[in-house]
Amino acid sequence: MIEYDATAIETDYSKMTQQERVMHYLENGYKLDRMSALNDLGVVELPARITELIQKGIPIQKRNKTVNTRFAGTTTVKEYYI
Numbered sequence: 001m002i003e004y005d006a007t008a009i010e011t012d013y014s015k016m017t018q019q020e021r022v023m024h025y026l027e028n029g030y031k032l033d034r035m036s037a038l039n040d041l042g043v044v045e046l047p048a049r050i051t052e053l054i055q056k057g058i059p060i061q062k063r064n065k066t067v068n069t070r071f072a073g074t075t076t077v078k079e080y081y082i
Helices: 018-027 034-041 046-055
Strands: 061-068 074-081
Touching (some): 034 046
């Protein structure tokens, strides 16, 4: 997985809609889950933005990803990519 680097993408996200931010992020080869959407893009409801993009015909793929929790366990989250 490519690690997100805010300096790598020279874009002013403040002038984009949430859909545009998500699309730009995915088009640049990054994978997105709810936590990275919140932290990197300021998008709280990622599944809603993904659904909207899919309805527009964007071929977004998804898969389950296992992540560590802060309680020394693991959980499964959705990860989206193009």
